[in-house]
Amino acid sequence: MGDGGRHDNDKLKGAGFSTRQVHSGHIQDELGSVMPPVYQTSIYSFRDSEHGAEVIREREAGYVYARWGSPNSRMLEAALADLHSGAGAWTFSTGIAAVNFIYFALLRAGDHIICAESLYAPTRYSLELYWSRFGVEFSFVDATSLDAVAAAVRPNTRHIHIETPANPALRVSDIAGCAQIAHDAGARLSVDNTFMSPLLQRPLELGADIVMESLTKFVNGHSDVVGGALVLADKELCDSLYKPWYTLGATMDPHQAWLIQRGLKTLKLRVLAAQENAQAIAQYLAAHSAVSAVHFPGLPSHPQYELHQRQASGPGACISFELKGGLAAGRALMDRVQLCTRAVSLGGIETLISHPASMTHVGLSSEERAQAGVPDGLIRFAVGIEDSADIIADLEQALV
Ligand SMILES: Cc1ncc(COP(=O)(O)O)c(C=O)c1O
Known part of the structure; x- marks a missing residue:
């Protein structure tokens, strides 16, 4: 040195x-x-x-x-x-x-x-x-x-x-x-x-x-x-x-x-690619009949959309969404995905999916989960840098 x-x-x-x-x-x-x-x-x-x-x-x-x-x-x-x-x-x-x-x-x-x-x-x-x-x-x-x-x-x-x-x-x-x-x-x-x-x-x-x-x-x-x-x-x-x-x-x-x-050293390349995917996936989910809500700061429907735009230069690559079918629909989605990896965490190059009600929050009752802001049909989706069309195709075959 x-x-x-x-x-x-x-x-x-x-x-x-x-x-x-x-x-x-x-x-x-x-x-x-x-x-x-x-x-x-x-x-x-x-x-x-x-x-x-x-x-x-x-x-x-x-x-x-x-x-x-x-x-x-x-x-x-x-x-x-x-x-x-x-x-x-x-x-x-x-x-x-x-x-x-x-x-x-x-x-x-x-x-x-x-x-x-x-x-x-x-x-x-x-x-x-x-x-x-x-x-x-x-x-x-x-x-x-x-x-x-x-x-x-x-x-x-x-x-x-x-x-x-x-x-x-x-x-x-x-x-x-x-x-x-x-x-x-x-x-x-x-x-x-x-x-x-x-x-x-x-x-x-x-x-x-x-x-x-x-x-x-x-x-x-x-x-x-x-x-x-x-x-x-x-x-x-x-x-x-x-x-x-x-x-x-x-x-x-x-x-x-x-x-x-x-x-x-490659942060910007990865985050911008994942973020672009996330924007496309959030829009796809928002239009899906099995989905009751999509939480993503890149959608104008997000309650603090304008505030986020003021203080950040992009919405990132994490989405959460709620399934109309609750616990059973969440479990079914988790069991059907093929490309998306069932795992906690976020921010990696691979797309991760998790269902708190059957994974991290499984020890709580349905009421306790709702109180913690984690309804039974909530899915956490951490988008990676794969081709967005492939991620969407995986969701399409897995969402019923
Ligand atoms: C928002 C946030 N803060 C802090 C942590 C803790 O970081 P670590 O897992 O590196 O200890 C996590 C981990 O998931 C997180 O998502």
Whole structure:
């Protein structure tokens, strides 16, 4: 590492997204490797005692130990910070570790956090089951309503966390509006941007303080690794999280980071292809007689269609839809599909289909599922980059 591990995003100033997704964060090694190698080592040697002291004092001066970051995780962090217009970033072993790090690093006993009620389930359970034991107070509100968010503010509110668009119905929250409410209350706003990726939506540019990505999804894009990241708007806050980050220990392995950075280099090509497919499939589903509702921010019938258009450059590639035939129709669809893969998750190159009532939410009663916003006929559809005609043909033969 000739330059002690520094990267140089400055020469990319003014470059477009496609250029930056390929080159941002790259650290040139002494061998001239065009693609970064996997730095598969847990420890790094110091040149002498002075160098050891320098590296311990100043993170940018080099590397110590893989839990404190590797060239691979640092390259990925620099690229994500650049693509999200942030001051810096931290990577994590999973997306949910990144969410928990927000709670761990930024909240203390007696603090109150407001969260959207439509949230990735473990993001919610973690507060309810675990952080509540340490005296963290929380409220879950309908974050599609700025009035509801503002009404939940208390004197001890320190943080607001939203996800947009959010499962299960792809509801959209106003990022700039939530940032204003948070800042007026002396709190911070974090946004789970997993369904959009930095290509389609950049919450920091809209006033959010922190953006969270499950890199497992679109950023990696190949369903072969998990990972997460937080990108921060404020350099000072970002730097202050170095010690809590390596102390918590949910840091990213070099090989994980290498795979995710490889995926990131083709983000725009993949997301635009999947999104174009999703638009065609959403329109097909909206006209299908077996379907009672289609939830997709790219359809003008979506309740926050205009808001989403204002704050994002595209609807993404995740659709949810409801079958008139309820549970039985959902099971039948799952059993009949041939091209679409029955699996949870999203953001990969392959199309995934899941039916929460018979899979992830099978342990709940029909009433409990309805209350959780997951009616028995709800299907989650994560569109890949196959030919849209083939995906539609699969749905056509499977929908009865
Ligand atoms: C919106 C959202 N946020 C966070 C996560 C958690 O990410 P990970 O599975 O990488 O831990 C997921 C995973 O499905 C998700 O869909």
